[in-house]
Amino acid sequence: MDHTEKHKRGAFSYLFEWAAPYRGKCALSVVTATLGVLCAVVPYFCVSKIVTLLIAGERSLSPYLFWVVAAALFWAGNYLFHSISTTISHGAAFAVIADTRRRMCEKLARLSMGKVLARPSGVTKNIIVERLDGIEPTLAHVVPEMTSKLLAPVAILIYVFILDWRVALWSLLTFPIGMLAMMGMRVGYEEKYSRYVKSGKNLNAVAVEYINGIEVIKTFSQTAKTYKKFTDAAHESAHSAIDWMKDTQIFFSLGMVVIPSVLVSVLPACVLFYLQGTLPVNEIVVIVVLCLGMMPPLIGAMSYSDDLAKIGTIVGEINSILEDEELRRPETNVQLDRFDIEGKAVRFSYKDTEVLHSVDFFFREGTVNALVGPSGSGKSTLARLIASMWDVTGGSITIGGVDVRDIPLRQLNEMIAYVSQDNFLFNETVRENLRKGRPGATDAEVEASARASGCHEFIMQLEKGYDTMVGSAGGHLSGGERQRLSIARAMLKDAPIVILDEATAYTDPENEAVIQNAVARLVRGKTLIVVAHRLSTITDSDQIVMVRDGHIEAAGTHETLLEDCTLYRHLWETHIGSKDAVEVK
Structure with missing residues (x-):
């Protein structure tokens, strides 16, 4: 039917x-x-x-x-x-x-x-x-x-x-x-x-939006009555x-x-x-x-x-x-002998607007690859397409030579550890949040991943240690603590491919060194794709891909792009300038 x-x-x-x-x-x-x-x-x-x-x-x-x-x-x-x-x-x-x-x-x-x-x-x-x-x-x-x-x-x-x-x-x-x-x-x-x-x-x-944005609304002296979007929705209801x-x-x-x-x-x-x-x-x-x-x-x-x-x-x-249309994937696992990632003529559209225009890329197994570019350039979209969060509109993305659309969703999810800037945590204990990375992990394995990611010390300072409830969306923890737990969760998963979608975008200076060390341990020997916000964190990458307006403008090492790519050089100078300004302050 x-x-x-x-x-x-x-x-x-x-x-x-x-x-x-x-x-x-x-x-x-x-x-x-x-x-x-x-x-x-x-x-x-x-x-x-x-x-x-x-x-x-x-x-x-x-x-x-x-x-x-x-x-x-x-x-x-x-x-x-x-x-x-x-x-x-x-x-x-x-x-x-x-x-x-x-x-x-x-x-x-x-x-x-x-x-x-x-x-x-x-x-x-x-x-x-x-x-x-x-x-x-x-x-x-x-x-x-x-x-x-x-x-x-x-x-x-x-x-x-x-x-x-x-x-x-x-x-x-x-x-x-x-x-x-x-x-x-x-x-x-x-x-x-x-x-x-x-x-x-x-x-x-709108009520959910109002509650989530209550800090901004109060900052600008608005109320439920003056927040027009809310009052209009209430009157229409x-x-x-x-x-x-x-x-x-x-x-x-x-x-x-x-x-x-x-x-x-x-x-x-x-x-x-x-x-x-x-x-x-x-x-x-x-x-x-x-x-x-x-x-x-x-x-x-x-x-x-x-x-x-x-x-x-x-x-x-x-x-x-x-009855919504699903991602169509086979049920039988496929044999993958390597984990390099290749995109050929990849196109993608949000509704009727194309945001990626026939891009080609290749990420070799075991290398560190950074996606950089201005806001809205399409770098996060590209990372999410690799994780098969959407299907490409045109072209193909392969892992180990196999189109991601031919890999069962469960198998694909098992081989990719995806860490986003949202750092979402469930309203459960610290231990159970970490165990989401690998549900069958023992308490010892959970603790080992926490130590490796620099989380163990602050976890033990919590009221009940690993059995402390983190609150809705991790609300009882700071942003840096949530980031470190998200990385520990990905580390516990031990997947061959790691995608960091601006996962450290809002890291404070105090946590930056700890998180960078945790990331280094997480990606050792794995294929890493990182959507970078701070260019200083990806200068040692094997490959940096410059994305602009849905096109790949250039790809190479940090030194190569500084010489050959005007946009990358401009972004680097802007980043270094802002970083120096912060340090002066």
């Missing part, structure tokens, strides 16, 4: 597909819910029998007692079956949500970095956490309870048909009117709800919710009132047929009481109409991740 055909499927077909491993539980919850609703209807029948006995002048206690006990037992059965159904359906629903959330996280790992970064992190988080939880009412309530609540009125209606088919037909008069009201609610519903959801996701993303409610709730309320009001049509019919002498009083009592019994399940079923209207949008959002 191709991508287009998949989108033609209905939301419920996806839900049933995701719930397939729990099909038995879902079916059992429907059965028990149906039994519960039927048990809830039987007491109305018992009441009608008691009223009939009263009309008939019955003075013996036993028949009344029989129907009272029967009503009590069935009412208790209703709560019992409802509890069983709810327990089963919620267990299945939360299992489906957990499985789907796991699949979404695994899917993100298989997407190109470009696709992941194109969607704001707040939006992705909103879909995986809040929006995915939106399928819980449908799976846990709508499927079992709405099904059962619709079956109970059908059973009552059949019984009324048996008693008097004319009254049964009259009881159906409210349904067309109510359904027209519900259809009115659905007109434009998806567009209005989609706008509400979109504005909510935008508000979520509020207005979209109000517009959605105004346009749908009148129709929804009308449908909720009209459809269950079967007595509005049944009572006049019963009176008419009674006056004609064709409908006895005892049957009127039974019919009226049973019609009263139809109201609670009908109201309950109608209350889920809003969930039914929403589910299409929710499933669409979930599928925006689950």
Whole structure:
């Protein structure tokens, strides 16, 4: 089934597909819910029998007692079956949500970095956490309870048909009117709800941005009210919710009132047929009481109409991740005898804008290679293409003579240690953050990598040493400490190819020597690609590649480029001048 055909499927077909491993539980919850609703209807029948006995002048206690006990037992059965159904359906629903959330996280790992970064992190988080939880009412309530609540009125209606088919037909008069009201609610519903959801996701993303940038915002004396981007997002979210409610709730309320009001049509019919002498009083009592019994399940079923209207949008959002196009890679590992890296006519575009224009390069195994150039020249993009965070738009990148697109993603990730300037750490202990480099590493190996990278001393000064929690994104540590831990993590991985994407760009002078020594140990005997911010740190590189406006302008050693490349010489003089100025200060 191709991508287009998949989108033609209905939301419920996806839900049933995701719930397939729990099909038995879902079916059992429907059965028990149906039994519960039927048990809830039987007491109305018992009441009608008691009223009939009263009309008939019955003075013996036993028949009344029989129907009272029967009503009590069935009412208790209703709560019992409802509890069983709810327990089963919620267990299945939360299992489906957990499985789907796991699949979404695994899917993100298989997407190109470009696709992941194109969607704001707040939006992705909103879909995986809040929006995915939106399928819980449908799976846990709508499927079992709405099904059962619709079956109970059908059973009552059949019984009324048996008693008097004319009254049964009259009881159906409210349904067309109510359904027209519900259809009115659905007109434009998806567009209005989609706008509400979109504005909510935008508000979520802007709120995350606002919180992350709170230091800058406070520095320039802004508040949530004066930060226009935030206030606009908040107003749009509020207005979209109000517009959605105004346009749908009148129709929804009308449908909720009209459809269950079967007595509005049944009572006049019963009176008419009674006056004609064709409908006895005892049957009127039974019919009226049973019609009263139809109201609670009908109201309950109608209350889920809003969930039914929403589910299409929710499933669409979930599928925006689950069905996104992946990096296509083989499953079987390839044999690599060497780890030199070569690019031929490499082109790459962000959306419709080409940022790398047919570049060629060669990084020999075991050498140190630096990518330098002005901001926005494309050097970080080139490093990320080598790590296969994106696929090239044109040309090829090979490792050991094998195109990176022909190497399984897991194998490629194992052979590349990538350290970025973000130095991201998880909200776990220092030990577990380091172990991310090699999950099977022993405590001794973790400590050895920390010593080699110059981290051990400051780690031991922390409150709990290696068992200290680093905080969200490593917030409990300084920038230099996070950098050193990131290098230690890469060192523990012991990959044959190391990419440092401006990993030491913001190193303070106190940490620079320590980090440079750690980097030297990390890359010993490996193929190193470093995106350089400080030219003084890469003067000993085997090859320096000058990138400018998406082209490779020159390549060679530091001395060669100083002689032959005007741009490199200018950048070097600027760097040395700024460095001298800092030292003078």
